[in-house]
Amino acid sequence: MSTSPYIGDREYFPGIGKIAYEGPESDNPLAFKRYDANKRVAGKTMAEHLRYATCYWHSFCGDGSDPFGPGSRSYLWNDSSDPMTNARQKMDAAFEFFTKLGTPYYCFHDRDMAPEGDSVAQSEENLFAMVELAKQRQAETGMKLLWGTANAFSNPRYMNGASTNPNFDVVAHAGAQVKAALDATVALGGENYVFWGGREGYISLLNTSTKRELEHMARFLTMARDYGRSIGFKGTFLIEPKPMEPTKHQYDFDAQTVIGFLRHHGLAGDFQLNIEANHATLSGHTFEHELQLCADAGLLGSIDANRGDAQNGWDTDQFPVDLYDAARGMLVVLEAGGFKTGGLNFDAKVRRESTDNEDLFLGHIGAMDTFAHGLEVANAIIEDEALSAPLAQRYSSFDSGAGKDFADGKLDLAALRDHAASAGEPEKISGKQEQLENLVNQYLLKSF
Structure with missing residues (x-):
């Protein structure tokens, strides 16, 4: 375990030390008020219950850009003209952040960690080089990988989908990318592998065969499952529902849609669901609703913890600070037996207007305190049978x-x-x- 205040050759978050628990009376913005990692709740520590993870994409790749303007933030780790040098610096910055914040896990897309090359072979070479560095950084810091995934939606080749694309050559490219991402996840000891069908859906039925696309999606997921098991992946495959944006209608619309799809195609034994709060909002459901349906089906795997804006009809990916949502969400998780291989990944980004070096810490601290308090509220409700007793009476x-x-x-x-x-x-x-x-x-x- 490293005792250095930073990772590698330079410090990317100077002036910020390890974030400590100081209790509810503290007025230090760079301290936890509720999240005490070692505090025991219902037989486990908070860290063991919550299994917090920091996401690689929003935290270290997002620059604040939106459809109406370029990025508002610049990063020290992007100061080289060589993409691989920037990738290595970004990884050092990420592990410095993980270590100072104290999240035990992280999550990544392949293209977050390593730049795409000019060919399949070059992309794989870039990724595997970064995996070797990530192995070293994990050994130095004790960090673990909650899950890996492939970004099969950003490249223009995926404009009509990845596994559901009407062009087989594109499907093959998606397969190559997922294979490499699975190899990387296994090499780094990842406990889960996620599929987010960012463009797996359709814009117009006039040029779409939904039957063929859904069959191809199921075949693709089956192939990925079989390959993952063949290389020793013993973790959970996760599908993350989202109803729209960027695609008009995505095939993984909501939890119940995905549950039915998995059962129909015989995949429920290996796949569970990764529920994102903001995606629940976009599908017209509550975060709690989506979690409960997964728990009822025995398919609640993991959570992308964030929130949306009730006045905005798109995926704003804000840090979660709603205590009621956190408490109700953790109530479902605890009643379902808690996380097995999953956890709470903060798929959230600081606002475009938040440009200070400390803002990324502040967003995570508030979110971690929110779910820590939600955990204690949920546990107290369960221990007192405050909701279970009246519920049982209602169906008596x-x-x-x-x-x-x-x-x-x-x-x-x-x-x-x-x-x-x-x-x-x-x-x-x-x-x-x-x-x-x-x-x-x-x-x-x-x-x-």
């Missing part, structure tokens, strides 16, 4: 008698008719939604 008519017979499949429709005739008009039973919402707020206001 299915626990005995004719209701249980119905749930067990022992009644037919005629039996339902006879029961309705003999039981008479059902009584009105309040759902007590307002009381339960107030109850959650009471826990949010507690000190832990």
Whole structure:
């Protein structure tokens, strides 16, 4: 483990030391108020429960550019005319940041870590060179890889999709890229591998065969699964739903769509879902809803922790600071048994207007404190059976008698008719939604 204040030959975040836990009374913006990595909650430390990860793309590749203007930030690690030199410097900056912040994991796209070359072979050579450096940096710092993935959406060749592209030559390029990204993930001990179908969908049905594209997508994922297992990947394959943007209608629209797709094609045994809060918003659902459907199906794998803007209809990828969302999200995670190979990856970026060196730390600190508090709230609610008891009572008519017979499949429709005739008009039973919402707020206001 390195004891140096930075990684490599230079310091990219000068004046910022290791972020420490100082407690709720601290007014130090560069300190944790709620996230105490070693504090034990429900038999595990906060670090073990939350499994925080920093993303490579927004944090070290994003420069604040948007459709209306160029980047607003410049980085010391991009000061060379040689792309591979910049890639090495960026990796040193990333591991310096990971170490100072204290997130135990990171996540990357292949093109975040290494520049694309002029050929498949050159791209692979660039990536594998950076993997060797990443291995060294992981050994020096103790950092681990939560998941890797391939950016099969930015290059213009993927304008009509990757695995769903109508041109087989493009599908083959996507296969080559995913193969290399899987090789990199395995080499770095990645615990998961993610597929985000950024352009796996369609713009117009006039020129699209959805049947063929969905079949090709399933075949591609099956091939990736088989290759990953053949090279020793024992982790979880994850699909991250998103309804739109950039594609008008993406095939991985929301959690239920992906769950049905996986089951239909026999992939649910190897694949789970990586739920992003902002994508849930764009699909017209809540973060909690998407998590719950995955948990109900036994397919909740990991989380991209961020938030959207209720007034904006696009993917704003803001750092999560909503305590209610975090508490309700962690309640679903804990009730599902907690993370296995997944974790909380901050797929979030500082705002275009946030240009100071410390802003990236501040965004992560606030988000980590938010989910740490959410964890403690969720655990207290579970321990007190504050929500589970009223929920069980609400469905108690299915626990005995004719209701249980119905749930067990022992009644037919005629039996339902006879029961309705003999039981008479059902009584009105309040759902007590307002009381339960107030109850959650009471826990949010507690000190832990």
